[in-house]
Amino acid sequence: MSAPTGADALVGVLALQGDFREHEHALAACGVATRRIRTVEDLDGIDALVVPGGESTTMSNLALRWGLMEPLRALVRGGLPAYGSCAGMIMLADRIEGGRTDQETIGGLDVTVLRNAFGRQVDSFEADLDIPAFGPAPMHAVFIRAPWVERAGDAVEVLGTVPSGPAAGKIVAVRQGHLLATSFHPELTGDTRVHEYFVEMVREQA
Numbered sequence: 001m002s003a004p005t006g007a008d009a010l011v012g013v014l015a016l017q018g019d020f021r022e023h024e025h026a027l028a029a030c031g032v033a034t035r036r037i038r039t040v041e042d043l044d045g046i047d048a049l050v051v052p053g054g055e056s057t058t059m060s061n062l063a064l065r066w067g068l069m070e071p072l073r074a075l076v077r078g079g080l081p082a083y084g085s086c087a088g089m090i091m092l093a094d095r096i097e098g099g100r101t102d103q104e105t106i107g108g109l110d111v112t113v114l115r116n117a118f119g120r121q122v123d124s125f126e127a128d129l130d131i132p133a134f135g136p137a138p139m140h141a142v143f144i145r146a147p148w149v150e151r152a153g154d155a156v157e158v159l160g161t162v163p164s165g166p167a168a169g170k171i172v173a174v175r176q177g178h179l180l181a182t183s184f185h186p187e188l189t190g191d192t193r194v195h196e197y198f199v200e201m202v203r204e205q206a
């Protein structure tokens, strides 16, 4: 890793599938440069990684097929700051419930995530969250066939939970050292506070 001083940090955005463009826009709004990650060569020199929302089974398949899974695991294990939203949260989780049998993850986060946790009736919904780490409430959050964190290890900091309704108390934002994950999609709302928080994490690791 090179030594980013904030504005010159280079954030790799996994661009196999999903809403990587929206993450690029959010990161650009935070003043950092991005690079699309599609090959092993693209990983060279990045200071951080973002794993977008999308479909984690497809992302897993493509990462395996293109030889990216092991290099990504090695980087994350080695301390590369990483942020995953929704399917990206699943990709950063050590364990999945409701995954496909052939589905693998990058891992690193000592959590069990439940895929499509919110159920069919509430496939997609929006909620106002209170996540002090990201700034003053409300944080308007968009959930799309989202996972939640079913169990979290001791080293995992729970940053946010669902405030009310049938899923009240479910964990939807976590941090473990250099790893950050949200069940929701801040890249879709124009609220850049989660990305700003992540960029700050990248600076701290530098």
Ligand SMILES: NC(=O)CC[C@H](N)C(=O)O
Binding pocket: 052, 053, 054, 055, 056, 057, 085, 086, 087, 088, 090, 115, 116, 144, 145, 146, 147
């Ligand atoms: N919006 C999303 O990223 C959905 C995640 C998707 N349900 C999955 O399991 O990968």
